Amino acid sequence: MNESEPVLRVRNLSKTYMQGKIPVHALTDVSFDVKKGEFISIVGPSGSGKSTLLSMMGLLDKPTSGSVFIDGMEVTKVKEGDAPKIRREKIGFVFQRFNLIPTLTALENVDIAMRFARVSKHIRKERAIELLAQMGLGGRMKHKPSELSGGEQQRVAIARAMANHPAIILADEPTGEVDTKTRDMIVALLKELCEKGQTILVVTHDMDVAEKTLRRITMRDGRIASDTQQ
Amino acid sequence: MFDLILKNITHRKLRSGLTVFGIALGIFAVIVMGSMSENFNLTFDKSISLTADKIRVMPESGFLGGGLTESTVREVKRVAGVSDAYGLLQASLDPENLGFGGGNVVIGIPPEKTQITLKDTKLTGGRYLVTGDGYRAVVGSSIAREFKLKVGDELEIKSKKVQRAASITHTRNFTVVGIMEYTGSFFDSGVIVPLDRAQKFYELGNGVTMILAVPEPNTDPEDLSKRIELNVEKVKTFSPEQLRKQIEQALIIFSLVTISAAALAAIIGGLSVTNTMLMSVSERTKEFGLMKALGAETKDILFMTVGEAALMGVIGGIIGIAGGAALVYYMNSNFAVVLFVITPRLLAIAMSFATLLGIVSGTYPAYRAAKMSPMEALRYE
Known part of the structure; x- marks a missing residue:
């Protein structure tokens, strides 16, 4: 892959849902590029289509028309059976509700993402310890999610998203469930990862979060209303 | 995973x-x-394998119908292809309490035929019956365990005879002279006594309940079994195969x-x-x-x-x-x-x-x- 080529390319993406017999245009002709190492936020009121856009980019849903390219590969065209491979190799997810597996420890929650990628046990453990240490959770590895604070849980989730060296991290309202102090800490952490070359796309309705990203895309009624560098 | x-x-x-x-x-x-x-x-399977080489001859009217005597045994013996035949007498050990699965049985066998009947079944103690033995018995392993018998002990056997409306019960002690090893067959629940003593005790004269016929070598047991039925009156035969199927x-x-x-x-x-x-x-x-x-x-x-x-x-x-x-x-x-x-x-x-x-x-x-x-x-x- 050429260094200058964008990590993510979204071209003319549209999604129409049927609500009963009425078509709902959740996304209309959305196009944009994301370069490697960019820290970008997508903002907009609820119903503006930002979550739908995230689902398309994360291969969690299929668009009605248009394409998404990750690392030059058109992921909207891959077969259902190949989607898991792309999800685990190219994309890291961070969710609003952390979505850690409650029965597993912090270490195992990071480990499981690499397990699906068939990484050997020895390498998995090494990588999980390294990532958790990087997140400042060196002493909390053996704790279950219920024994961790919201901020700690989200940091485990970020470590999990990083595990397979994804091309891009897609974060859906990553600060939606934490207090402002924790929010600032998480945003600072994401920013730090970007400075090290990780591409991160954050969907949020929190303007304080959006202001800290270097580029902001504002959505309205399923379209891009503005795309600004800050 | x-x-x-x-x-x-x-x-x-x-x-x-x-x-x-x-x-x-x-x-x-x-x-x-x-x-x-x-x-x-x-x-x-084990019971069958113990008697697999012999044809069972029963009275035509059923197991308890009687009618087989020593002279029937001689008739069976005369059928071409039969190398040996001998009568057995089977009765319940305790007619008043019939146990599960047929219970314990007394088997009267001519003492000299015990070895042929039981093949290579070994004794854990004592000896087999010999010709001339009186009220002596060789018992199966289950019997020995149930009645806690050792060689030399006495075992009480009951006989029940129905006469008009009343029934008379006789009892008689038999001395245990041998105890068989566990065979996994019905002989484990058997008390083997000399045939003549059994006939006397059960007041059956020279009657027997079953005749075992040993075919000569190279004789097909199925054919022989049919031949016995044709030559001897009022008997029914079970070849090993028939018995197995049944x-x-x-x-x-x-x-x-x-x-x-x-x-x-x-x-x-x-x-x-x-x-x-x-x-x-x-x-x-x-x-x-x-x-x-x-x-x-x-x-x-x-x-x-x-x-x-x-x-x-x-x-x-x-x-x-x-x-x-x-x-x-x-x-x-x-x-x-x-x-x-x-x-x-x-x-x-x-x-x-x-x-x-x-x-x-x-x-x-x-x-x-x-x-x-x-x-x-x-x-x-």
């Missing part, structure tokens, strides 16, 4: 425990019922009844696995969605859920087998008769049944889990 499966099972201890217990109960039933059925099969049919029905009762119990256990797994899958909807978002493939999810159900089956199977084996061991060592035999075949059946039950019961819940769309699963609350 095995550690994840184990974690999920141990996470809900009570629920998994109850499910495993359900399967264990089913497999317990399979082991107990199955070992009973296996015991009957083996007893039958008993086998009865055994198949017995096996079917016991095994299906046990299978039913195990299937109910299987339904409880399905129920548990459905609950567990719907509780973990979000977790499976998340795993898919993390890149888990359908086969990973299937493996985890089916594996969980299969493991519960295996654990239930092991507990059921252990429990069943313990009960069988207890019953065999504390009761007079050996009623159960756990064979490798039965163990294999029980274990694979338990595992299969788990897998089959877990398949539908696993399919539901694997088919979940990651987005819908993640939105699920």
Whole structure:
């Protein structure tokens, strides 16, 4: 892959849902590029289509028309059976509700993402310890999610998203469930990862979060209303 | 993935425990019922193999109809192809208390024919009957255990004779001169006494209840059996093959009844696995969605859920087998008769049944889990 080529390319993406017999245009002709190492936020009121856009980019849903390219590969065209491979190799997810597996420890929650990628046990453990240490959770590895604070849980989730060296991290309202102090800490952490070359796309309705990203895309009624560098 | 499966099972201890217990109960039933059925099969096989080379000659009117005498024995002996024939007298050891499975029997045998009848069955003590023995007896291993007999002890035998409306019971002590090893055949519940003493004690004159005919070498027992029926009046013969077929049919029905009762119990256990797994899958909807978002493939999810159900089956199977084996061991060592035999075949059946039950019961819940769309699963609350 050429260094200058964008990590993510979204071209003319549209999604129409049927609500009963009425078509709902959740996304209309959305196009944009994301370069490697960019820290970008997508903002907009609820119903503006930002979550739908995230689902398309994360291969969690299929668009009605248009394409998404990750690392030059058109992921909207891959077969259902190949989607898991792309999800685990190219994309890291961070969710609003952390979505850690409650029965597993912090270490195992990071480990499981690499397990699906068939990484050997020895390498998995090494990588999980390294990532958790990087997140400042060196002493909390053996704790279950219920024994961790919201901020700690989200940091485990970020470590999990990083595990397979994804091309891009897609974060859906990553600060939606934490207090402002924790929010600032998480945003600072994401920013730090970007400075090290990780591409991160954050969907949020929190303007304080959006202001800290270097580029902001504002959505309205399923379209891009503005795309600004800050 | 095995550690994840184990974690999920141990996470809900009570629920998994109850499910495993359900399967264990089913497999317990399979082991107990199955070992009973296996015991009957083996007893039958060994009994048959002890008498496989001989043709049974019975009175035409049925087993207890009488009518066979020493002169019938001589007639049978004269049939071409018969190398030897001798009469046996069979009676119940205690006519007032007929036990399970026919109970204990007294078998009158001409002393010189004991070895031919019992083949190479060894004695754990004492000696076989010899010509000229009086009221002496060689007893089977179950009899020795039930009555706590040693060589030299006395064993009381009862005879019951119905005369008009009343019945007269005679008793007589026989001295135990020998104790047979365990054979797994009906001889274990037999008391072998000299034929002439049995005839006298039961007041049967020179009557016998059954004649055993030994075919000459190179004589087809089936043909000979027909020839005996043609040459000797008022007798019915059972060649070893006929006898085998007749008993086998009865055994198949017995096996079917016991095994299906046990299978039913195990299937109910299987339904409880399905129920548990459905609950567990719907509780973990979000977790499976998340795993898919993390890149888990359908086969990973299937493996985890089916594996969980299969493991519960295996654990239930092991507990059921252990429990069943313990009960069988207890019953065999504390009761007079050996009623159960756990064979490798039965163990294999029980274990694979338990595992299969788990897998089959877990398949539908696993399919539901694997088919979940990651987005819908993640939105699920």
